[in-house]
Amino acid sequence: MLLDTRYARAVILFASDEDIRGILNASKRADQVGHFLWIGSDSWGAKNSPILQLEEAAVGAVTILPKRATISGFDAYFTSRTLENNRRNVWFAEYWEENFNCKLMSSSKKDDSSRKCTGQERISIDSKYEQEGKVQFVIDAVYAMAHALHNMQRDFCPENSGICADMDLAGGKKLLKYIRSVSFNGSAVLVTFNRNGDAPGRYDLFQYQWSNDIPSSVCSLPCKTGERKKVVKGMPCCWHCEPCDGYQYQYDEFTCKLCSYNMRPNANRTACQPIPITKLEWSSPWAVIPVLLAMIGITATILVMATFVRYNDTPIVRASGRELSYVLLTGIFLCYIITFLMIAKPDVGVCSFRRIFLGLGMCISYAALLTKTNRIYRIFEQGKKSVTAPRLISPTSQLAITSILISVQLMGVFIWFIVDPPNTIIDYEEQKTFNPFKARGVLKCDITDLQIICSLGYSILLMVTCTVYAIKTRGVPENFNEAKPIGLMMKTQTHDEDSDS
Template sequence: MLDIVRYFGWSYVSVVNTDENYGQSGIQAFRELAKDVEVCIAREDSVLSNAANEVFDKVILNLKQDPNAVVVVCFCEGLTIRGLLKATKRLNLTNYFLFIGSDGWADRHDVTEDIEEQAWGSLSIRIHSPYVKSFDEYYWSLKPDSNTRNPWFEEFWQTKFRCVFPKSFLEGNESKMNVCTGKESLRENYKQDPKLSFVIKAIYTLAHALHDMLDQVCGMPFSTCEKISPFNGSLLKNYLMNISFTFDNEAFQFDENGDPPGRYDIMNFQKLSDGTFGYVEVGRWNNRSLFWSESTQFPEIRSKNYIRSVCAEECSPGHYKNVQQGGKDKRCCWVCVPCPPGEILAGNGESCQLCPKGYAPNSDKTVCELLQIQFVRWQDRSAILSMSFSISGLLSTVFTLVVFVKFHDTPVVKSSTKELCYLILIGMMVAHSSIFAMLAKPTRFYCTMTRLLPGIAFSMIYSALLTKTNRIARILAGNKKRFPNRRLYLMSATAQILMALFLIGIEVLIAGIILYVEPPKVIFLYFPDKTQLECEISLEAIVTPLLFDFVLILLCTVYAVKTRNVPENFNEAKFIGFAMYTTCVIWIAFVPIYFGSGAKSITMCICVTLSALVTWAFLFLPKLYIILLKPEKNNRAFFTTAKIRCHIGAKVTAAITEKYSTNSWRDSSSMTTSTEPEKSIKEVSKRTLSCQTGSDLLVGLLRSKRAVLSDLVSCTDSMAVKIIEKDCYCHDVNCQLKHITILLPDKHF
């Protein structure tokens, strides 16, 4: 019965038994076996076979309390199951339950008489007893006059045919009794008993056991054997337990518990084609194996074609059974809960288990599958875009370097301190080349290059730019501070290169220390849907080297702001300023994008490339334009004629007299006077420190230098220094500010 329940997937059933020894022992065995399999008992009840209708009604109503238990297993006698079926009819619960009956029901028609509709679809168990055809001929051939070896045969004959043999007449009753002739036929109203085969097997079993015992104890032939006198029942039992023979093509023997092989026919109470009801054998249970030969027929139970008797349906893929929130029987009742992300079903679907790192659940969340290791590949779209910018920048930088080397003696190249320009261009090439290390498959070598190259490249670029802007700022500061006669130091190209190399050395030292403290290595970053292969770079390892570069950028920006109003021949400082402003924007935007993005390598590549390209565009593109497209501007005059715009006050508290310095205009030194030194010292504190001096003072200053200019300028007055006055806007009515432009002769300076 339990195998039938499991075959149909019914895991939640109710049980009823006849409240007698047969039903109690049977249902107890069912209950114990059900504990070992996934079958749970929803409701239990017992009832006497002769109980009143009200008792049967109460049992049915009790079973109804659990609507999920559609199947009712009944280990009952025939009268008990009949009482239950009649109760469903009275309560109008026809086809509400599906009954499975034991061999006490079997195929008895008296159980289902007049309640066929209520029994429709039920399954019952009948002990398998094959029809013994050979017995029919033997039975039919028996006659009272020939079967004398059976002393009870005449009595059987008289009972069957309701007659009496003459010798058995009682005095005075002769006329009242039918006389047996001995010619009556046993074929009349003959029906072989279904359990006949059991009787025959029992006789054969005892005969085989006696035969084996006498053969081994007494030997052959045997008649009266004193060795078994008195008779030893325990010895006979041992032989009974070990007999085996074949009857009607079926093997027979006892198991270790002394039970014969269990063979049952499974009967299904069906509605036949002619509209009547009857039992149909649909399967067989043979020695713990279930076989189905015919399809079962079930009515619509509770208006459903497919019968389900479960406490909870199976969970869909990716959901586990939470039995803690289920019904009273934790094995069969549960609620389905989805597994959290990254977990698979475990424990027979009753819990979830987290996948190991580098693994992810499959679509059904039944197994963990190895995730593909991902890293930035050169064929990725983002990598192609980054490399496109890098290659473009690299080609542009190489082209610029070739042009500068070819035209190294031209004023454009010479006026921009070509040695520093070469250093900047090399830094740009290193920056663009570092992109390929950052986009390569992470290894220890490439991780080292990724941490070294960007910082060193930036230090090469911005150290040179800082040196440039610092030089320009010092020159202009000298012009503003009373035209001092002190000499400016570290102005040569060699000094500029050494200063830049010193700053680069600081960056290299910082990067080396960081690499020593935190050696580069490759790590795996585990995500729910991927495993990322990356270089391990801590916050300190990436910030510390770039922080020094950012300081260089800020200093360059400060100097660019200070030198924004410069003579036209110093307009390189303006372009440096534009480059620094843009670079600051790029770097400030880089920080949140880098730390907030998952594609850190691509973000770093774009920042490095854009920084180098911006610097190239503002610093070198104008020079390339003059060298290649406007060669007429690539002459000495364009870079030595200075147009200085100053706002000069007409009223000044003191005059300036300073010793003339030999620094030339071309070296960006200040033009000075040399008269009345005592007065200069006395009134120096009253002078303004900018170009806002009186126009009359400037005229006097230039006249006082006429002798000096005559030595430098051997030409007519038309070639001498000229002051052009232009009116300026001033809100004060007494203001005499003038816009002064000083023109210096070209070929002499």
């Protein structure tokens, strides 16, 4: 059984000499010499008999003995004891026979071959003598009882010099109380008892060793950093080590706790640290490709606008509705510009411009196209009824209508600013990975999906309305150069929007 627990190496022995020898011999047979640390009680103490010829197996053993003191005067008293002056001790005759290996009387237990005692033998002269180590404790025990009886007699029988009836009937529990209450200078130290009746522990420690190496003995090894102890039930010194996993950190030696939503454990899982913040970088492929396309679109838009400016007064430019064409090109330009705002590092200013331009470019473009298609539709519908031109078809009127349509979008954005001011947030859920050390918080503008839909919803409404007018004007003459391309574009755009949805 001692080998079942791998790291438990200390063995406490409360055993006789024979049992101690048996255990040491068993460890030697199992080839475990030096593996165990033996801790022996006072039955082993300073004796060599338990380890005779087993010294190698006992290396490192620690034993204890109650601290003893030699009582001066006792040796002179005891060595002067003889059969004549110590008749009151009924066991002294038996001790005499054993000490001098002789026989005193026919009733003696010694065998007949033993010589007869003369009575003239002397202790320490005719035999070996060494003061027994427990003499001190015997003397102190006798005095403790004497002090307790004296104090008890004084309390129960103050008027008597001996035992009275009250003391005779007091019982053992009360006597025990008086014994535990005594305090006096004993034969070597102060004699006193604690509330449990135990005297202060005073021991001599012995170690049988050939080297200064101190082996370790544990049921379980200490847990590593970032691991908690799961104590084995009924065995407080034994535990299993469980790692703190996921987003947990080691709160104390027995507990793992979860880091807050914006934190992750550090490398050794002893504390939490902030999750690194990331954003879309300009060097990312997700940014480079859109920027490249946006630059191409911006360049093309500027070239077209420059061409319009150069040929501003030519019949073909004027016939195309140059005022609304400039508005349309401005809207297209803003649609490309929003790419840079979406990649820029979010802050209050960037988030404000994102809200403004998110749907503004599309709104301007579709407002201009809607005004154009509506103008064409009204002209041809009016032509079916009379030769009088419809109202509000002049360039100034067209710009006014377009401005009104655009102002609705701007009014919605203004209300959005008041209800929910622009702000930045850090989204910790978007890139929260199973491995906490790869987790990142994403810095972004505080714009929800619903808000984006609402911002683009008005532009979609303009696009659908424009598509309706484009369908209605599909039968215009071939030489009316704007209606059919607009109709084709609106149908294509509507189809793309449906696919995205």
